[in-house]
Structure formats: structure tokens, C-alpha cells
Amino acid sequence: MGILVLCETDGGQPRKSAFELLGKAKALGLGPVTALVLGPADVTSLGGHGADAVLHYDNAVLASHSTGTAVKAIANAVAATGASVVLGSASNVTRDAFPRLSARLGAGLAVECTDLRVAGGKLVGRRPVFAGKALVDVKVQSAVALFTVRPNSFPVAASTGATAPVTTGDGGVSGSDVDVKVVQTLAPESKQVDLTEADRIVSGGRSLKSKESFDAVIRPLAAAVHATPGASRAAVDAGFAHHGDQVGQTGKVVNPSLYIAMGISGAIQHLAGMRTSRIIVAVNKDPDAPIFQFATYGIVGDLFEYAPLLQAEFQKTLA
Numbered sequence: 636m637g638i639l640v641l642c643e644t645d646g647g648q649p650r651k652s653a654f655e656l657l658g659k660a661k662a663l664g665l666g667p668v669t670a671l672v673l674g675p676a677d678v679t680s681l682g683g684h685g686a687d688a689v690l691h692y693d694n695a696v697l698a699s700h701s702t703g704t705a706v707k708a709i710a711n712a713v714a715a716t717g718a719s720v721v722l723g724s725a726s727n728v729t730r731d732a733f734p735r736l737s738a739r740l741g742a743g744l745a746v747e748c749t750d751l752r753v754a755g756g757k758l759v760g761r762r763p764v765f766a767g768k769a770l771v772d773v774k775v776q777s778a779v780a781l782f783t784v785r786p787n788s789f790p791v792a793a794s795t796g797a798t799a800p801v802t803t804g805d806g807g808v809s810g811s812d813v814d815v816k817v818v819q820t821l822a823p824e825s826k827q828v829d830l831t832e833a834d835r836i837v838s839g840g841r842s843l844k845s846k847e848s849f850d851a852v853i854r855p856l857a858a859a860v861h862a863t864p865g866a867s868r869a870a871v872d873a874g875f876a877h878h879g880d881q882v883g884q885t886g887k888v889v890n891p892s893l894y895i896a897m898g899i900s901g902a903i904q905h906l907a908g909m910r911t912s913r914i915i916v917a918v919n920k921d922p923d924a925p926i927f928q929f930a931t932y933g934i935v936g937d938l939f940e941y942a943p944l945l946q947a948e949f950q951k952t953l954a
């Protein structure tokens with residue numbers, strides 16, 4: 636019984652998504668919540684965010700992700716805790732490890748959930764399907780159930796200051812389990828929050844016309860909104876932004892509380908990546924642009940006129 640939460644870390648600290656999942660896991664009331672941390676990290680903050688216990692596989696072999704070590708360590712943690720639910724953030728790590736973990740444990744897997752609830756004593760995950768056109772509720776029948784949840788699906792409460800007992804171990808893995816060797820890690824050029832975890836995003840489309848104008852219009856607006864800049868595929872293909880900035884079916888799936896789409900038509904492949912955003916603001920000069928069907932607020936107008944106005948307002952309000 637109980638929930639095992641895979642808490643990913645960045646720079647030796649738990650990611651925000653770990654706190655989100657722990658808080659939600661605690662609120663679900665399905666038994667004790669154990670935070671699982673793979674690799675050396677500072678785990679002291681996890682008790683304050685809902686972990687009843689911490690299982691820290693403080694093994695240098697787990698410091699960088701490899702499928703073989705992650706799957707083995709998580710499977711060992713499930714055995715050690717007897718957890719019936721494993722939660723992870725919808726991330727590159729879980730996209731890689733959880734399908735294999737599912738096969739190894741014979742456990743059902745529901746990916747990319749945007750909500751979790753309990754019905755009849757079982758966890759139910761709500762997830763978008765068909766590029767976000769519909770939502771389905773997924774119940775897992777197997778003895779162990781695996782769920783991944785998109786970042787920003789749940790709020791992070793302030794720490795209660797509680798501490799949780801920490802059990803350390805090596806996760807039962809060694810160098811011979813490493814099947815993917817990380818040879819280099821490149822830090823992103825900017826210090827901005829990663830798109831997949833960003834709470835606010837300002838994206839630009841093909842309508843920006845050039846990289847110079849994307850840099851002059853979208854990036855300062857994003858800075859004023861305290862947002863991460865994003866782009867449509869058309870903007871990326873045209874060289875206005877980096878591929879890592881692309882939102883959509885073949886880019887990143889984002890789930891911010893605010894998504895501002897500047898001159899983006901709202902093609903189904905773009906919507907697939909941002910449709911679950913809580914508030915969508917669209918600026919487009921075409922009143923029939925599909926994005927307006929999904930926008931919470933829409934401005935029919937020229938983005939080159941409205942971007943500076945929005946920027947000035949946000950600068951005043953968020954200064």
C-alpha cells in the first residue's frame with residue numbers, strides 16, 4: 636500500500652514538479668507517501684511538501700539518467716516499500732523509464748495525466764487524448780499502477796517545515812547496469828525556466844517574419860510577463876527560434892497557467908502542445924483564426940501594435 640513518488644532533481648535539489656506530486660499524493664489519502672530520489676541530492680525539503688518517508692538511493696551511478704539503472708532502482712524501490720501506486724512527472728526520464736518499468740512490473744501505466752482523483756479506493760488519472768480534443772479517465776487494474784503527470788497540474792503549497800525519515804541505499808544498481816552513458820551535459824544558454832515546467836509562456840509564430848523581430852518582440856514581452864518564450868513550428872522552421880523552444884505535437888508539451896500566443900494560427904499540432912494551459916491569450920489579426928476557439932481572451936489585431944502595449948502594462952503590473 637501507499638504511493639511512491641519519483642522526485643526528480645536538478646542541480647542537487649528536488650524539481651518543483653516533485654513538490655507538486657508529493658502534495659497531491661498526500662492529499663489523495665491512499666496511504667503513506669514515500670519520496671524516491673535517485674542519485675546524490677539534498678532531500679531535506681521533501682518532508683515539508685508531503686513525504687512521510689524518503690528513500691534516497693544516494694548512488695553516484697544514478698547521478699545521470701540511464702534506462703537500465705533507473706528502471707532497476709525504481710523496481711527495487713517498489714519492492715522495498717510495497718507501494719501500489721508510483722507517480723512521476725511527465726518528463727524525459729519517465730517517458731524513457733516508465734514504459735519499461737511497466738513491462739517489468741506487469742503494471743498498468745497512464746501517462747501525461749493532468750489530474751488525479753480517487754474513486755472506489757482506486758486512483759483515477761485524467762488525461763488528454765487525440766491531441767487534446769478529448770479527456771479520458773484512466774483506472775489501472777493491476778496490483779501496481781504507474782501514473783505520470785504533466786508539470787504545473789497541481790499547485791505547490793508552502794513547506795510545512797516537517798521532516799521525514801530518510802532511508803539511504805544504493806538502489807541495487809552498479810556500473811554494469813548503465814546502458815546509456817552520458818558523455819556531456821549542455822546547460823541551456825538562458826537561465827529561464829524550462830518550457831515544460833514554465834508557469835507562464837509567451838509564444839510567437841510565423842507572423843514574426845524574422846529572427847530579429849522575434850528577438851525584438853517576443854523575448855522582451857516574455858521578460859515583462861516573467862514568462863519563458865516559446866514558438867510555433869513554423870517559427871522554428873524559419874529559424875526565428877531554437878527547436879528547444881517549439882511547442883506542440885513534435886515540440887514540447889506545456890501546461891502553464893498563462894499562455895500568450897502572438898500571431899499563431901492555432902493548428903491542431905500546436906494546440907496538442909498547449910491546449911491544457913489554464914488561461915490562453917491570443918493576438919491574431921484574423922478573427923477566424925482557430926486559436927480563438929480555445930482562447931480565454933482574444934485580441935483581434937496586429938501583434939506588432941499590441942505586443943508593446945501588453946509589454947508596457949505587464950511591466951507596470953509585475954515590476
Ligand SMILES: Cc1cc2nc3c(=O)[nH]c(=O)nc-3n(C[C@H](O)[C@H](O)[C@H](O)COP(=O)(O)OP(=O)(O)OC[C@H]3O[C@@H](n4cnc5c(N)ncnc54)[C@H](O)[C@@H]3O)c2cc1C
Nearest residue numbers: 840841842867868869883884885886898900904905920938
Ligand atoms: C506532423 C506535423 C507535426 C507538427 N508539429 C507541430 C508542432 O509541434 N508545433 C507547431 O506549432 N506546429 C506543428 N506543425 C505545424 C502546424 O501544422 C502549423 O503549420 C504551424 O503550427 C503554424 O504555425 P504558425 O501558426 O506560426 O503559422 P501560420 O499557420 O502561418 O499562422 C500565422 C498566423 O499569424 C497571423 N498573423 C499574421 N500576421 C500577423 C500580425 N501582424 N499580427 C497578428 N497576427 C498575425 C495569421 O492570421 C495566422 O493566423 C506540425 C505539422 C505536422 C504536419
